[in-house]
Amino acid sequence: MNxxxxxxxxxxxxxxxxxxxxRIGELINPINKSKRVAIITDDIVNTLYGDKxxxxxxxxxxxxxxxxxxxxxKSKNIDTLSDILEFLAKIGFRRxxxxxxxxxxxxxxxxxxxxxxxxxxxxxVQIPTTLLSVVDSSIGGKTAINLRYxxxxxxxxxxxxxxxxxxxxxxxLPDGLFAEGMAEVIKCDVIRGMNIIEHVENHxxxxxxxxxxxxxxxLKRDIVQQDEFETMGIRNILNVGHTIAHGIEKLSNYxxxxxxxxxxxxxxxxxLASELGLCDDKYVQKIRRAVHTYSLYMSVTYNLDTLIDAxxxxxxxxxxxxxxxxxxxxxxxxxRKLCINELKELLKDVRRVYL
Ligand SMILES: NC(=O)c1ccc[n+]([C@@H]2O[C@H](COP(=O)([O-])OP(=O)(O)OC[C@H]3O[C@@H](n4cnc5c(N)ncnc54)[C@H](O)[C@@H]3O)[C@@H](O)[C@H]2O)c1
Numbered sequence: 001m002n003x004x005x006x007x008x009x010x011x012x013x014x015x016x017x018x019x020x021x022x023r024i025g026e027l028i029n030p031i032n033k034s035k036r037v038a039i040i041t042d043d044i045v046n047t048l049y050g051d052k053x054x055x056x057x058x059x060x061x062x063x064x065x066x067x068x069x070x071x072x073x074k075s076k077n078i079d080t081l082s083d084i085l086e087f088l089a090k091i092g093f094r095r096x097x098x099x100x101x102x103x104x105x106x107x108x109x110x111x112x113x114x115x116x117x118x119x120x121x122x123x124x125v126q127i128p129t130t131l132l133s134v135v136d137s138s139i140g141g142k143t144a145i146n147l148r149y150x151x152x153x154x155x156x157x158x159x160x161x162x163x164x165x166x167x168x169x170x171x172x173l174p175d176g177l178f179a180e181g182m183a184e185v186i187k188c189d190v191i192r193g194m195n196i197i198e199h200v201e202n203h204x205x206x207x208x209x210x211x212x213x214x215x216x217x218x219l220k221r222d223i224v225q226q227d228e229f230e231t232m233g234i235r236n237i238l239n240v241g242h243t244i245a246h247g248i249e250k251l252s253n254y255x256x257x258x259x260x261x262x263x264x265x266x267x268x269x270x271x272l273a274s275e276l277g278l279c280d281d282k283y284v285q286k287i288r289r290a291v292h293t294y295s296l297y298m299s300v301t302y303n304l305d306t307l308i309d310a311x312x313x314x315x316x317x318x319x320x321x322x323x324x325x326x327x328x329x330x331x332x333x334x335x336r337k338l339c340i341n342e343l344k345e346l347l348k349d350v351r352r353v354y355l
Contacts, residue, residue: 031123038093043070191219246311248310272347
């Protein structure tokens with residue numbers, strides 16, 4: 001089994017191997033003394049893995065409760081969070097008991113937040129079941145729910161006690177869900193060249209999946225260790241492709257998937273980088289082809305003023321300029337703050353030249 005150690009405000013391991021879903025009880029046994037857990041999951045993941053995980057934990061003599069909510073981003077809200085907290089109180093969950101987040105990024109984010117605030121903080125384990133949650137959301141301790149006025153507007157930094165990634169689950173994901181996660185995987189390659197785009201070009205991603213996932217996790221781990229609470233600007237590098245993606249998601253009222261928005265954001269932001277002389281057109285086309293391979297591109301037909309406005313009001317932007325982390329050909333992303341007028345002219349060029 002591959003163990004990736006995280007040295008943040010809490011130290012913990014990310015475990016990576018085939019078949020781990022059958023060994024959850026054995027893996028969490030040494031880290032929980034109260035022998036009591038509650039699994040938080042969504043209805044789809046519950047049908048797939050709920051009983052298996054529950055039985056594996058019960059087999060180690062634990063008492064196991066389970067809270068299941070409807071799948072999807074629409075559940076990542078204050079009502080579900082409140083329901084989880086009331087459920088924990090009702091079953092008499094105590095400080096030493098442990099939550100298990102079994103699912104994708106939605107389950108991980110909301111369970112992490114519940115863990116951060118229930119009884120002023122209890123421990124939790126992440127069992128990510130989507131590619132996106134394995135390479136991104138389960139690592140780094142960011143937890144959140146959405147508010148009516150925007151995504152992830154309420155949350156906390158709260159590190160898990162362990163992250164358990166079963167590669168078989170990821171390998172067997174439905175194609176569309178796998179593709180969604182590939183947007184973040186391609187992003188990792190743009191941040192720190194790891195030949196992933198070459199694997200996409202050579203159709204060898206699945207043959208190298210274990211290594212690709214491991215490299216993406218290590219990249220995120222390294223960044224989080226340097227800037228856990230996002231105070232030093234280092235963690236911003238993970239936002240490559242995301243400034244435009246957030247604008248697109250917001251204008252679509254979140255009907256466009258995160259993966260597609262990020263895929264499109266990566267293409268547009270690399271075009272922007274090319275316009276600014278940061279990367280060459282060959283590299284832009286490489287990113288573009290990789291994104292297209294997973295059908296993660298959509299043509300952006302929004303009015304540019306509206307799109308820029310959606311980016312400016314993004315919570316990551318602290319002034320009237322828009323902050324981008326832009327790709328460079330030598331794979332060292334750089335931050336650029338662009339004034340609205342400059343950005344509009346550049347985006348006009350991007351549209352004219354490339355679309
Ligand atoms: N905390 C962070 O650092 C961070 C980083 C990136 C994204 N996120 C958040 O992650 C969320 C997106 O995560 P996601 O893409 O995993 O979405 P998700 O959790 O909504 O999962 C997507 C769909 O896949 C289903 N699913 C999950 N595992 C499955 C499996 N093994 N087989 C079949 N279906 C399965 C789910 O039921 C759901 O319908 C967003 O809310 C985003 O804000 C958080």
